[in-house]
Amino acid sequence: MRRSLAARTALVISALLVVAGCGGGGAKKADPKDPVTIDVAVLAATEFYVIPWLVGQKQGFFTDHGVEVGKIVAGSGGSATLRTQLSGGMPIGEIGYKSVLDAWSEDVPVLAVGGGAQGPYGGDFYALADNDRVNELRDIKKWAYTNPGSSVYALSFLLPQAAGLPTKAERISAGGVGEGAALLEAGTVDVAWLPPSLASRNQGKFKLVVSTSKYITDFQQSVITTSPAYAKEHPDVVRGVLAGWQEAAKWITQNPEAAARIYAEHVDLPVAAATSVVKGAVESNVWNVGFNPAALKRGTDAAVVSGFKGEVKYCEFIDTSYLPGAATAELPTKCGA
Template sequence: MKIDVTVLAATEFFAIPWLVGQDQDFFSKRGVEVENILAGSGGSATLRTQLSGDAPIGEIGYKSVLDAWSQDIPVRAVGGGAQGPYGGEFYALADNDRVNGIADIKKWAYTNPGSSVYALSFLLPKEAGLSTDGERIAAGGVGEGAALLEAGTVDAAWLPPSLASRNKGKFKQVVATSDYLTDFQQSVITASPAYAEEHPDVVRAVLAGWQESARWIAENPDRAAQLYAEHVDLPVKAAVGVVKGAIESNVWNVGFNPAALERATEAAVVSGFEGEVDYCEFFDGSFLPEGAARELPTKCGT
């Protein structure tokens, strides 16, 4: 069977297991050909595409899926995804001698209201034992944070790994998320309940292929970086930095991680989510491959 998949931030490290799965035939040898990796166009739009059947399986931001589930949109998290803190780093201008660490930041630039990056701008100083006071400015996108830094409007801004790796002489990292957080569910692999019921073997094949891809990346970082560099037109050296950073953070995991889910739910609340999360209804581990963890923050019935 041929399918397309939708992946959030498809120019960032989220796309790498999917690229590897295509290149190494980890999906096709299981009977599923992933033809196109489509860039997510926002959580709700991506989910509508998924529900329409045009891209029936996707990797979507945790909070976007959580918001959809709370609004009774039929979606299920069938696999893990990005569970490490990698990619949540904040940067200052390299020549800014005043800002060298998290305690120096008074003005933070994040992406958009309600985003995980917005939540991190509160969670990180809290974990560091610092005040969460300070000004937060919505950059409105990926590149706009860099523009705010250059204009001197903010002390630190979130920058995606690809941009930071490409501009190491221009920006310096002043907050490494992994210094404060060990587990953080950034994305989940999703399918509509109807599609999963009609095509369970496809869902299982995709998850098993993704799992094999994640293991292969850890063993072949340079080759994975080459694939990623070609995909996003990134210098190979910069791509190697992205891949190795993700590996060191243990970011990719097809199974469920209770600590990562609880931390991400905490971040979602900071970003405006209201209500309780019924993990047993929201998640379905029946499609996970052998060896993948199925534990959730709450114990579910058999």
């Protein structure tokens, strides 16, 4: 029954991919003097994932490469972002890595053409500030994660494993960020995952217990995706988006305060809190338009913990040929060998 449902879902998404593959301006080429306009879908678009898209949009980096990014549409994370991208006729988006794996495993024609978040930034767990009993990883007996199958759920296993600690503990699905914070306040759990925007806004209320970057380095959280049909029909648009995204990520590292003001305006976040998010992302080197094998392997490990089954054939759903020249383009396996 589960396979049948998954197959039906795949058929629906496949149909949507055909629609997305036919959109985006017909045969029009990406030209800085007459740019192709597209909308994009970005997972958790109030968090750090959206910052390169915002900067590229505001600073004209996409336009310089012949693409005008119109709306940045928020996905709700995971496969929901993929559905948001495809059902809205948006040819390009940034999607959670496991969601792309799941779609590919069900024969959905989705293609990862660029990296996104390739570090553990944003994967931290917090306790209430006045909880004197929980101060470090070994103190945690009850974890709150977002949803089953999420990278946050996987981290609740990968983190103690990386620290050489037992992974046995109680894990509770909060269902959302606000619900996780509510579980903390009710004393139901020891720690909950909180996104950087919420944590930076409430520094006196919560305390950091587990900094994920202390235990995990490379970690593929998201990838920039399109459909094979769209990539084949509009290769210059795909290349233009990736080149603009790369320039935006570089600009952020050089202008974190200016990037923070752009981000703050977008999410209605205090500038100080937005600056904390941007600088944290920059310091962790989270953004990379290219691919590296360590990040992909760790992302795959997390997907397996969250329920993914089967062999991962990276060359079937990742295409590095659209990347800018200076981008890294190494996969865990060689393609075409």
